[in-house]
Amino acid sequence: MRSAPRAIVHLLTLAAWVAGCASTPPPTPLGPLSLDSEEASVSSQGLTEVGLRYAGQLISPSPAVLEKAEYELVSDGQVVEKGSAPLGVALAGNTPTPFSFQAQAAYVRTPEDLRALSQRGGTLLVALRGTLTVRAGESVRTLPFAASRAVRVPRLPVVRVESLEGARYSEEKVDLLLRLGVENPNPFPLRVEELSWAITVGGRKLGEGTQGRYDTVDAAATGVYPVEVAVTKETWGQDVRALIAKGTLPYEVAGELTGPLVRVSYSLSGDVKLNVSR
Numbered sequence: 001m002r003s004a005p006r007a008i009v010h011l012l013t014l015a016a017w018v019a020g021c022a023s024t025p026p027p028t029p030l031g032p033l034s035l036d037s038e039e040a041s042v043s044s045q046g047l048t049e050v051g052l053r054y055a056g057q058l059i060s061p062s063p064a065v066l067e068k069a070e071y072e073l074v075s076d077g078q079v080v081e082k083g084s085a086p087l088g089v090a091l092a093g094n095t096p097t098p099f100s101f102q103a104q105a106a107y108v109r110t111p112e113d114l115r116a117l118s119q120r121g122g123t124l125l126v127a128l129r130g131t132l133t134v135r136a137g138e139s140v141r142t143l144p145f146a147a148s149r150a151v152r153v154p155r156l157p158v159v160r161v162e163s164l165e166g167a168r169y170s171e172e173k174v175d176l177l178l179r180l181g182v183e184n185p186n187p188f189p190l191r192v193e194e195l196s197w198a199i200t201v202g203g204r205k206l207g208e209g210t211q212g213r214y215d216t217v218d219a220a221a222t223g224v225y226p227v228e229v230a231v232t233k234e235t236w237g238q239d240v241r242a243l244i245a246k247g248t249l250p251y252e253v254a255g256e257l258t259g260p261l262v263r264v265s266y267s268l269s270g271d272v273k274l275n276v277s278r
Contacts, residue, residue: 030139031061033132036096040128040147043102045188047114047154048261050075051104054128054147057096064091064136066099069145071130073105081105091134103128108154111261118156125150157190157217158183159257159266162224166249166272171241174231174249174274176201179224182257184217191216192223193262196255199229202243203250206235227253248273 037057044051052073058066066089073081085101107126108114117124127148134141162181168174180197184190192215198208211225231249233240243249254267 030064030134030136030141033061033134033141033143034059035132035143035145037098038145038147040126040149042126042149042151044104045151045154047186047188047190047259048106048108049104050107050126050151051102052126052128052149053100053102054145055098055100056145056147057098058089058091058132058134058143059096060091060093060134060136062093062136064134065089066091066097067133067135069101069130069132071101071103071128073103074125074127074129074148075105075107076124076126080107108261111263114154114261115156117153120153121155122153123150124153152187155185156262156264157192157257157259158185159195159255159264159268161253161268161270162222164251164270164272166274168244168274168276171244172233174244176206176229176231176249176251176272178227178229178253180211180227180253182212182217182223182225184219184221184223186219188219189216190219191259193258193260195225195257197227198254199227200252200254201229201231201236201249204236206231208255244274 035056035058039055041053043053066087068087069085071083071085072079081103083103087099089097089099091097125148127146129146131142131144160181160183162179165177166174182192182195192212194210195212196210199206207229212223215223217223231240248271250271252269257264
């Protein structure tokens with residue numbers, strides 16, 4: 001007889017739970033999303049790679065979470081990278097919520113591509129495009145996005161003779177001080193692996209070597225690398241006196257500048273007027 005009230009209590013509890021469940025409204029589907037203030041900016045740029053930052057404002061009609069961005073990084077009309085950026089941004093209902101993410105990729109992959117772009121000059125268009133995923137409970141929506149930015153085309157460096165001085169110490173000795181310049185025409189630093197050189201005076205090689213190993217030339221700047229050689233009987237030959245007596249020496253300097261995807265051959269020539277050094 002004492003078990004009956006307990007059964008009644010269980011039945012009442014079950015009835016209340018069923019009634020509560022019946023009164024709970026089903027989850028509301030996520031309404032239309034809107035995207036505003038889309039912008040792409042350059043976070044980094046080098047001779048072979050570019051980094052882009054995408055930013056925008058997302059409006060959801062109800063609280064939700066911006067989970068991720070599936071993206072493509074496009075350069076000059078070609079997809080160079082695909083990826084997914086986790087975001088986890090909480091969206092308040094009917095409130096513009098800013099968000100952003102970054103992506104980086106190689107936009108130049110071969111020395112031939114770099115040379116072709118350098119010769120073309122001007123600018124190229126880089127962009128981030130793809131879809132955003134938004135979730136509210138079991139409701140999921142996706143929204144396309146896209147933003148682009150023009151950047152300067154990467155350009156190959158230029159090797160030139162920055163200065164050349166000839167100091168005549170005697171009728172049989174001249175010291176040459178050559179300063180080779182590596183001009184970086186880009187708005188970003190340039191990494192140099194090596195600058196090789198070989199100097200010829202009056203048709204005879206006087207010396208060769210390398211400079212600037214693993215150096216960096218600043219944006220829109222020129223790196224200068226000094227080279228010294230001597231014109232003497234030992235380096236040039238027995239008739240060096242007649243060569244020096246002319247007062248000017250014909251020279252040629254040739255070599256190659258190397259770096260990431262960079263292979264720039266150069267050959268520079270001219271005449272150097274001799275100064276008397278006491």
